Amino acid sequence: MRCRRCRAPANVEIRRSRTAYCARCYPDWFRAQVQARIDHDRMFRRDERVLVAVSGGKDSLGLWHTLTRLGYQADGMYIRLGIADYSRRSQEKSEAFAARHGLTLHQVDLEKDHGFVVPDLLDTRSGKPCAACGTVKRYHFNRVAADLGYDVVATGHNLDDEAATLLGNVVHWNTDYLGRQGPVLESTHPGLVRKVKPLYRLGERETAAYAIIERIDYILEECPMARGAKSLAYKDMLNTLEEGQPGAKYQFLVGFLKHGRKSVQSGGFDQASDLRECTRCGQPTTGDLCAYCRMADRGRRKAVLKEAKYGRQPVATTGVPTEPASPGGRDD
């Protein structure tokens, strides 16, 4: 295979478009794709401040790298979720990246600042904290962005993430989620910051290739609490389909965004017209107390009980029961 641009031996093939690029040309192609989506979907302008939701993985660090190389004002934000060694390593990767590139990284420490950790939020039915973890991330990324005056929060969701989320929402016919799935979630309240996904048309393999070629040191292993999550099963199914039908994931997602989404009734929290301020934290909510504050109360009660019984224990990273992920998939 030869590079489409310079005809040198290729390194990264893009099977869905039957093209390939060498390691020298690939990063430019990748960044051009991101720039095209930012412009086409009107995600943000050059004079706007971007807060990148950083997890230490290839997608969020690759996105942060790309945005800074494209000349955007992009700072990072990392949440210390308290998932034992995994959180420690992902924090190290995030901090090292920021230090290496001279970038600002904001941090929230759940245990120190809020009195609980994500493993305190295990769902009693599913045995997994993924849905609650998503709420934690959305809440803090939005709150910090609003408090510090950022215009937009950018996440590293890629084509595979979005296609898997779409498949999950179709399987369960979550019409509220389907109606608002997209690369841009506009602000509908002064306390809600616009959210964008600049990598949503780039495959997971393409973001990994970018990170490897650009020598971004990212955390390779997946979150131990996500083992067995439905979102990973959906990705596996879609990649099995992709093996014989290159482009299937892209057509599934982009076809939905172009033709299917408008047919689905929009709904859910972000589109709610009767938003008010949470009586405790002031963040937008449809009730008196927001979902995060109610959930944090449960987490703190669990943390206190656990500490009284066992003392603060490191969280097990194996043997987590398998069960469903949140309908919305990953949330970083």
Add this chain to the structure above:
Amino acid sequence: MRVTILPDRQVKEVDARTVADLLKALGLLRDAHIVVRGEDILTSDVRLTEGDELEVWPVISGGA
């Protein structure tokens, strides 16, 4: 050829003519993995030789 599968660095000896054959022999999906030789990412048509030392990087992340 000697193949190291990340992130656990599991080592396997595999006979394969090309990168595509290698992934098939290992039962791995092309869109979920990257094959690296030295510092180079390899496309699926690259021919392999017996003495090659390769790494297979998973690319899937998610859940939380």
